[in-house]
Amino acid sequence: RSFSSEKDIHKDYAVPNPTWSEDLRLLYEQFMKKCEDGSWERLPSYRQHPAGGCSDFQARHLDPSAMKELTSRARLFTRSFEDGLGFEYVMFCNDAEKRVVCILQGGPHLQGMPGLFHGGAILTIIDATAGMCAKRIGKVVLTANLNVNFKRPIPLCSVVVLNAQLEKAEGRKFFVSCTVHSGDGRTLHTEAT
């Protein structure tokens, strides 16, 4: 399916689709309920970053003449897979508590060791979730340092919950911790800062 249609670029992917498992749907409904009193908010998610917002950063690091062509073909990595094959996820934020939660169902194209989630795929979704936690305050953020302990392997295609918490802010430095638990909360798979 073409990724470049206008419609597709403005499509919000942080909503259920037919590839979602029952477990992911249940978690989604639980968090949508939490949004009813306004304490939590579902974060929409698109294939492309909205234009603007990081122009000074781009000016500092990128050749403006190449930017337009480059970004016209670009896709957010975590939204560049066909439905169900990569990262099926939704992030929810609680700004008062400086938290972002991400519910994720990893697809079959994220395999590392047979039957397991690739460590780089776990890093990616941690980076995105912790990055979003910092971005809620810092607006334009870049990951400077990411330390991860892989405690238990994550079965491929399982549903996990990431919890990112802003620990402290020092000027433009944000320190975020992030854990990855099994969907039932019983297993701590990964912890990161």
Ligand SMILES: CCCCCCCC(=O)SCCNC(=O)CCNC(=O)[C@H](O)C(C)(C)COP(=O)(O)OP(=O)(O)OC[C@H]1O[C@@H](n2cnc3c(N)ncnc32)[C@H](O)[C@@H]1OP(=O)(O)O
């Ligand atoms: C919403 C979507 C979320 C998506 C999330 C995805 C986020 C990403 O993956 S971004 C891509 C990966 N990251 C990058 O490419 C970043 C590359 N690095 C850089 O651009 C720069 O090193 C950058 C911006 C992080 C810091 O550079 P700069 O702004 O010049 O700051 P600099 O002066 O070096 O350091 C500022 C402070 O940060 C500290 N710092 C810098 N790097 C580090 C580090 N790796 N670890 C710890 N502290 C650091 C410095 O010690 C300094 O602290 P202090 O002021 O107390 O002395």
